[in-house]
Amino acid sequence: MTNPKNSLYFGDNLDVLREHIKDESVDLVYLDPPFNSAKDYNVLFASPKGEQSEAQIVAFKDSWHWGEQAEREYNEIVRSGNTYAAEMIQSLRRFLGENDMMAYLVMMANRFLDLHRVLKPTGSIYLHCDPTASHYLKIVMDCVFGKGNFRNEIIWRYRRWPAKAARFQRMHDVIFFYGKDQRENLFNTLLQLPTESSMKRWKGKKQKVEFDESGARLPTQELDEQSSGVAMDDVWDIPIIAPSSPERLGYPTQKPLALLERIISASSDEGDVILDPFCGCGTAVHAAQKLGRKWIGIDITHLAVTLIEKRLKDAFPGIAFDVHGTPKDLDGARDLAARDRDQFQWWACSLVNAQPYQGKKKGADGGVDGLIYFQDEVKTHKKIVVSVKGGENVNVAMIRDLAHVIDREKADIGLFVTLAEPTKNMMTEAVKEGYYTSPVTEKAFPKLQIITIAGLLDGSKRPEYPDLSQGAITFKKVKREEKTGKQKGLF
Numbered sequence: 001m002t003n004p005k006n007s008l009y010f011g012d013n014l015d016v017l018r019e020h021i022k023d024e025s026v027d028l029v030y031l032d033p034p035f036n037s038a039k040d041y042n043v044l045f046a047s048p049k050g051e052q053s054e055a056q057i058v059a060f061k062d063s064w065h066w067g068e069q070a071e072r073e074y075n076e077i078v079r080s081g082n083t084y085a086a087e088m089i090q091s092l093r094r095f096l097g098e099n100d101m102m103a104y105l106v107m108m109a110n111r112f113l114d115l116h117r118v119l120k121p122t123g124s125i126y127l128h129c130d131p132t133a134s135h136y137l138k139i140v141m142d143c144v145f146g147k148g149n150f151r152n153e154i155i156w157r158y159r160r161w162p163a164k165a166a167r168f169q170r171m172h173d174v175i176f177f178y179g180k181d182q183r184e185n186l187f188n189t190l191l192q193l194p195t196e197s198s199m200k201r202w203k204g205k206k207q208k209v210e211f212d213e214s215g216a217r218l219p220t221q222e223l224d225e226q227s228s229g230v231a232m233d234d235v236w237d238i239p240i241i242a243p244s245s246p247e248r249l250g251y252p253t254q255k256p257l258a259l260l261e262r263i264i265s266a267s268s269d270e271g272d273v274i275l276d277p278f279c280g281c282g283t284a285v286h287a288a289q290k291l292g293r294k295w296i297g298i299d300i301t302h303l304a305v306t307l308i309e310k311r312l313k314d315a316f317p318g319i320a321f322d323v324h325g326t327p328k329d330l331d332g333a334r335d336l337a338a339r340d341r342d343q344f345q346w347w348a349c350s351l352v353n354a355q356p357y358q359g360k361k362k363g364a365d366g367g368v369d370g371l372i373y374f375q376d377e378v379k380t381h382k383k384i385v386v387s388v389k390g391g392e393n394v395n396v397a398m399i400r401d402l403a404h405v406i407d408r409e410k411a412d413i414g415l416f417v418t419l420a421e422p423t424k425n426m427m428t429e430a431v432k433e434g435y436y437t438s439p440v441t442e443k444a445f446p447k448l449q450i451i452t453i454a455g456l457l458d459g460s461k462r463p464e465y466p467d468l469s470q471g472a473i474t475f476k477k478v479k480r481e482e483k484t485g486k487q488k489g490l491f
């Protein structure tokens, strides 16, 4: 077990928590798990003007079914030693039966038990969910964290484009806030501007208000009689990330930074450790870094881990953090390829900075596993198609196939990324494809490039192409953060 330091983990959070996160080592947990919506969530990668937004792939599925895994995790809860949780999960099973909702609740309850273990006595947990399952999740949280440690139900109210609806439109999420121990729970009171009506009520009652460094009101003050700010309430109006917002990364279910900054400011201090076990494109770890906290992020897909790596490096140039669970050598790469073809392809794409391409739709990709856009003339973009092979054997027919795909896709270059060593015939066939010549510099680049995973891992090989945009057409760049460690006084 390691001490918490800024770390990203690829893997199932249950395994990562059990193997890597010490008891009572975390100050604040924020979790935004799938909500049991029975939907698939697609990542929409940016595509330059004139290209269809084709690189749309399923990032994660949010559907749960009762089966062998649910049964196994159910038994773990029953035997966990937490008798409240054990009793409750058995009652829920009797009430709900063995169905999708029950499978989801078992998955969540089992993770709550480990999240409770890793939380410090002064710590807090914020569970982000929606009305699909919030009523059941609160009962389970009561059992694991103690109903006396329930602090707030926060309503995150957002506005989005109204849809036709045969009932009231849903415009809020629910966030449950629990402390681990109500006697010791750390909480920084945040302030909001008073409403107009309360301003009128207070007219004439001027008094001195004191704030601490983080902008929080000092606790000895009466909060309801001052005019500079009042203690924040539990209904938060924070806009969702608009489609045109520079903050939007294309990852489904991405939460606004402002929401996470608020939670982190209220329930942690600088230097504290923040854990997000379902971290998606990394909003919580971004906010934690910005506010001078330490952080741990976990996600079960390479897509998410890759996006977070890029996001953090863009926003905080020079940032240092560890990435665990992704292959570091050929054995690791072979292991991943054997276990999960999609994850291997996504990871291999990340090594060459390519967008993964329709990786989940079997047969629909027609030989394209990734795309890179580059620019070597003003106002135009060029395309590289990437083919990833994780098998033990590769052959010359695969190179011919890629040559056809380059033609069919009107691509400028093709990249053949392979775990197995290419044969001599393959190299000869690739050379036959000739060169792509940059119209500006007149420099030539092989049109069909074969690159081994070994070469990429030891740094001896990388794709060769010119790019004035430095990767910014393939992946949207995140705005650089100005400074770290300080937060706004009033939210």
Ligand SMILES: C[S@@+](CC[C@H](N)C(=O)[O-])C[C@H]1O[C@@H](n2cnc3c(N)ncnc32)[C@H](O)[C@@H]1O
Residues within 6 Å of the ligand: 011, 012, 013, 014, 032, 033, 034, 059, 060, 251, 252, 253, 254, 255, 256, 277, 278, 279, 280, 281, 282, 283, 284, 298, 299, 300, 301, 304
């Ligand atoms: C709703 S999204 C989180 C979005 C995130 N809050 C953000 O702002 O980007 C849920 C994430 O949980 C991940 N996930 C689902 N099951 C997981 C598991 N067992 N362990 C780790 N991550 C998991 C999914 O891959 C997905 O990225």
